[in-house]
Amino acid sequence: MGRDQVTRRAVVGGLSGLAAAGASGAFAQALPAPSQPVTLNIIDVAGQLQLTQAGIDRFRAQNPKLVSRINFQRAPSPELPGKLKAQQDAGRVDIDLVLTGPGAMSDGVQQGLWIEVWSKYPDGLPKAADTYHEQALMMQRNFGRDQGVAVVYSPSGPVFEYHANKVKTVPKTAADLLAWVKQNPNRFTYARPVNSGPGWTFLMAMPYILGDRDPKDPMKGWDKTWSWLKELDDGIDYYPAGTAVTMKELGEGTRDIIVSTCGWDINPRALGIVPKEVEVFALEGTRWVPDTQFMCIPKGVPNDKVAVLLQLMSFMLKPEQQALTYDKGYFYPGPAVKGVTLAMAPQESQDVIREYGRPIYDKLIAELPVEVPLAPDRLVAAFRRWDQEVGARKSKQ
Numbered sequence: 001m002g003r004d005q006v007t008r009r010a011v012v013g014g015l016s017g018l019a020a021a022g023a024s025g026a027f028a029q030a031l032p033a034p035s036q037p038v039t040l041n042i043i044d045v046a047g048q049l050q051l052t053q054a055g056i057d058r059f060r061a062q063n064p065k066l067v068s069r070i071n072f073q074r075a076p077s078p079e080l081p082g083k084l085k086a087q088q089d090a091g092r093v094d095i096d097l098v099l100t101g102p103g104a105m106s107d108g109v110q111q112g113l114w115i116e117v118w119s120k121y122p123d124g125l126p127k128a129a130d131t132y133h134e135q136a137l138m139m140q141r142n143f144g145r146d147q148g149v150a151v152v153y154s155p156s157g158p159v160f161e162y163h164a165n166k167v168k169t170v171p172k173t174a175a176d177l178l179a180w181v182k183q184n185p186n187r188f189t190y191a192r193p194v195n196s197g198p199g200w201t202f203l204m205a206m207p208y209i210l211g212d213r214d215p216k217d218p219m220k221g222w223d224k225t226w227s228w229l230k231e232l233d234d235g236i237d238y239y240p241a242g243t244a245v246t247m248k249e250l251g252e253g254t255r256d257i258i259v260s261t262c263g264w265d266i267n268p269r270a271l272g273i274v275p276k277e278v279e280v281f282a283l284e285g286t287r288w289v290p291d292t293q294f295m296c297i298p299k300g301v302p303n304d305k306v307a308v309l310l311q312l313m314s315f316m317l318k319p320e321q322q323a324l325t326y327d328k329g330y331f332y333p334g335p336a337v338k339g340v341t342l343a344m345a346p347q348e349s350q351d352v353i354r355e356y357g358r359p360i361y362d363k364l365i366a367e368l369p370v371e372v373p374l375a376p377d378r379l380v381a382a383f384r385r386w387d388q389e390v391g392a393r394k395s396k397q
Contacts, residue, residue, distance in 0.1 A: 033307055034066065040096045041097075043095050043099070044074045055316050076195055093300030098296045102292065109148075118146035133335075133338045142372055143294070149317075150294055150336045153291075153334070158261065159282050160282070189238070193383055198246070198259045209286060246258045291331070323340050
């Protein structure tokens with residue numbers, strides 16, 4: 001395994017980091033329950049409600065003395081950090097909980113937007129090492145740190161979906177894909193990485209696939225990747241703002257190949273957005289770049305709400321709620337905690353994954369190495385550089 005692949009040594013390092021964070025618990029502030037039920041304002045910038053809203057609604061129903069109402073809203077991930085920072089600077093935060101992927105999570109860590117829940121309230125959450133499975137614990141350590149709480153996990157991607165009746169010779173290597181895109185202009189695309197799970201896994205996987213000098217350094221170590229992406233750009237007409245558009249275009253037949261992930265492959269086919277018969281491939285040299293979504297409490301949220309949110313976060317890490325995250329394959333497999341199997345999921349989830357899941361995913365999950373994604377500051381730098389050098393002329397909001 002490579003030096004940055006997920007290993008037990010890396011996880012042990014993560015455990016020690018979390019233990020160090022928890023050591024400050026003696027100084028943590030104890031939070032009393034609210035005197036009356038609170039209204040929670042939750043914003044989703046990662047499509048996470050599809051996986052977690054049922055569990056969140058269940059918490060509200062079971063805790064009427066804590067929560068009177070929950071308001072849900074959705075927004076694009078790139079817009080959230082600036083909006084939240086403006087509220088915090090004005091001393092008027094009206095967002096109580098953020099459901100986010102690594103993009104806004106990383107921006108928030110860099111800008112100091114989140115409460116350090118693991119270190120400030122160590123008794124308010126379950127012990128991470130006892131709760132998360134190995135890969136989710138790695139993501140908690142590298143992205144959630146002591147601020148976000150990992151709630152769902154997927155080995156993610158990248159994989160490529162394609163119409164088998166249109167793509168007669170399936171690309172096997174990065175060179176093959178580049179040649180195909182040049183020979184078939186405007187028949188391939190991927191979404192802007194900062195706002196797309198498939199987009200960001202693709203961006204981080206290409207340095208491994210291309211054999212770049214330092215896959216962990218997008219500014220100094222990705223010479224082959226930036227060159228390849230710019231050459232690929234010659235055959236791409238535009239980059240959609242989000243993944244859903246790429247799925248729609250694949251389903252309509254205006255694209256023959258798109259970048260995808262396990263969940264984005266399974267779920268749109270189950271929903272009828274993409275034809276069931278669409279196939280997938282992975283390039284030679286592919287490494288899994290895992291994806292995780294988090295729950296984050298912004299700084300400035302009142303203590304009575306923080307007390308309730310800590311209970312909600314703990315509730316969402318219980319096996320009963322984790323089993324709901326199998327959903328319709330949207331973030332396959334989904335659970336971030338140990339010991340949650342498909343047999344524990346609702347029957348509808350089991351049926352969907354049985355019909356639309358792919359045996360090849362179990363094979364690839366077992367065979368392909370898993371890489372630690374870029375650290376938050378380097379991920380933000382990679383997004384910025386992609387926006388400036390690759391997507392600037394062709395991205396659509």
